[in-house]
Amino acid sequence: MIKKLTLIALMAVAVLFAPNVHSASQKLLPTPELREKKTCTPIGKGAAMSAAARRVNGKVLSASLNMRARPPVYRVKILTDSGRVRHVYVNACNGRLA
Numbered sequence: 001m002i003k004k005l006t007l008i009a010l011m012a013v014a015v016l017f018a019p020n021v022h023s024a025s026q027k028l029l030p031t032p033e034l035r036e037k038k039t040c041t042p043i044g045k046g047a048a049m050s051a052a053a054r055r056v057n058g059k060v061l062s063a064s065l066n067m068r069a070r071p072p073v074y075r076v077k078i079l080t081d082s083g084r085v086r087h088v089y090v091n092a093c094n095g096r097l098a
Helices: 002-017 021-026 032-038 045-055
Strands: 058-066 073-080 085-091
Touching: 045 058, 045 073, 045 085, 058 085
Parallel strands: none
Antiparallel strands: 058 073, 073 085
């Protein structure tokens, strides 16, 4: 019985003083150089509108850039040939439809 209590006490002490793996990994933030590599120079609004027009038949009405999204995207509004308004999202880094 005393051996079990001693073992439990040792395990409890080990758990209390063991390094917290989760907090250590959360403290590692990317350096400014790494954050810089993740950002991109957005394509132009005209290029985004052209990419969307090639994919959807209709008339492009407008486009707006959302830099807060990751990756940044253009939201292109298109009036389709059937008369519906459709929103198409274009990746601002590479020009592909999202």
